[in-house]
Amino acid sequence: MSALMEVRDLSVGFADARGIFLPADHVNLTIEANQTVGLLGESGCGKSVTLRSLMRMVPYPGEIVGGSLMWNGRDLCTLDRRALTAIRGREISMIFQDPAACLNPVFTVGNQMTETLRVKAGLDRAAARERAIELLSHVGIASARERLSLYPHELSGGMRQRVMIAMAIATRPGLLLADEPTTALDVTIQDQILTLLAELKDETGMAMILVSHDVGVVAQNCDVIAVMYAGQIMESGPASAVVRRPRHPYTRALLAAVPGLDAGRGRAPLNAIPGQPPNLASLPPGCPFQPRCGFRTEACASIAVTLDAALPAHGSACPVVN
Ligand SMILES: Nc1ncnc2c1ncn2[C@@H]1O[C@H](COP(=O)(O)OP(=O)(O)O)[C@@H](O)[C@H]1O
Numbered sequence: 001m002s003a004l005m006e007v008r009d010l011s012v013g014f015a016d017a018r019g020i021f022l023p024a025d026h027v028n029l030t031i032e033a034n035q036t037v038g039l040l041g042e043s044g045c046g047k048s049v050t051l052r053s054l055m056r057m058v059p060y061p062g063e064i065v066g067g068s069l070m071w072n073g074r075d076l077c078t079l080d081r082r083a084l085t086a087i088r089g090r091e092i093s094m095i096f097q098d099p100a101a102c103l104n105p106v107f108t109v110g111n112q113m114t115e116t117l118r119v120k121a122g123l124d125r126a127a128a129r130e131r132a133i134e135l136l137s138h139v140g141i142a143s144a145r146e147r148l149s150l151y152p153h154e155l156s157g158g159m160r161q162r163v164m165i166a167m168a169i170a171t172r173p174g175l176l177l178a179d180e181p182t183t184a185l186d187v188t189i190q191d192q193i194l195t196l197l198a199e200l201k202d203e204t205g206m207a208m209i210l211v212s213h214d215v216g217v218v219a220q221n222c223d224v225i226a227v228m229y230a231g232q233i234m235e236s237g238p239a240s241a242v243v244r245r246p247r248h249p250y251t252r253a254l255l256a257a258v259p260g261l262d263a264g265r266g267r268a269p270l271n272a273i274p275g276q277p278p279n280l281a282s283l284p285p286g287c288p289f290q291p292r293c294g295f296r297t298e299a300c301a302s303i304a305v306t307l308d309a310a311l312p313a314h315g316s317a318c319p320v321v322n
């Protein structure tokens with residue numbers, strides 16, 4: 001059986017004042033139905049750009065410069081705009097860190113939901129309204145009918161994220177792309193939202209890619225983890241293996257920066273790794289992590305960053321530490 005989505009050697013290029021750089025550099029990922037894949041890495045490593053590229057929504061002036069995105073037997077990279085629009089927001093949906101920024105402040109929740117449902121699900125106004133109520137109840141919003149007349153600012157951050165999730169799942173997508181969906185929320189609300197996402201996932205069989213800089217969030221909510229550094233996947237594998245037996249020095253450093261991960265949720269910011277975060281426009285030759293790596297050898301300047309095993313196996317891109 002083939003995977004839900006196969007990402008093969010996907011690269012995204014940007015050119016700005018810093019020079020030319022690749023926030024996604026030969027990314028390989030396999031996403032199976034009903035699976036949660038965590039994309040983990042420090043801020044600026046390319047997670048958001050990579051995630052958006054999976055729907056071919058790379059922010060201007062970036063563009064996909066290589067690779068393929070197989071979805072239901074079709075390569076999204078070569079699909080025409082019309083076919084792509086039919087998939088975006090329907091078969092593949094996305095939610096973001098800041099739900100306030102995605103909701104229009106001058107329209108009520110009801111207006112926005114019915115409009116989305118009319119466009120995406122082809123319902124008439126009355127049916128869209130009923131479906132909106134159903135969806136809001138489904139994501140745990142009480143008195144859903146009354147909430148339709150509220151404006152986004154009248155809802156809490158957690159409620160707004162529930163509204164965004166309700167809209168994202170309206171068309172029963174096969175894949176939900178979640179970009180730091182709980183980073184803006186406080187800890188107890190974060191847990192509620194992650195639990196809701198897990199429940200929806202199991203109920204509908206959809207798969208999810210959960211992007212986070214938070215090791216604890218990824219460790220506790222994902223089946224598979226891919227660790228990204230400077231636009232490249234350094235390690236990927238089953239979550240339990242990556243967390244218990246991290247192979248790549250970067251993954252080890254990330255995990256070491258989180259105290260008591262096994263005991264509870266680690267929430268330390270990932271600033272405990274010595275050295276400077278990489279400048280994507282001027283990476284060293286070979287492994288981009290070498291300037292910060294405790295295991296660095298002379299060979300590191302000439303290695304190719306390539307995983308030694310593809311998903312679902314546990315692969316590392318470090319040939320020095322094994
Ligand atoms: N619209 C853009 N124009 C130029 N550079 C961008 C743009 N969007 C993102 N980048 C750059 O791409 C790199 C990766 O960014 P991003 O994917 O947002 O990282 P992350 O989500 O891991 O924090 C960063 O160096 C960022 O500055």
Ligand SMILES: [Mg+2]
Pocket residue numbers: 047048049179180
């Ligand atoms: Mg981001």
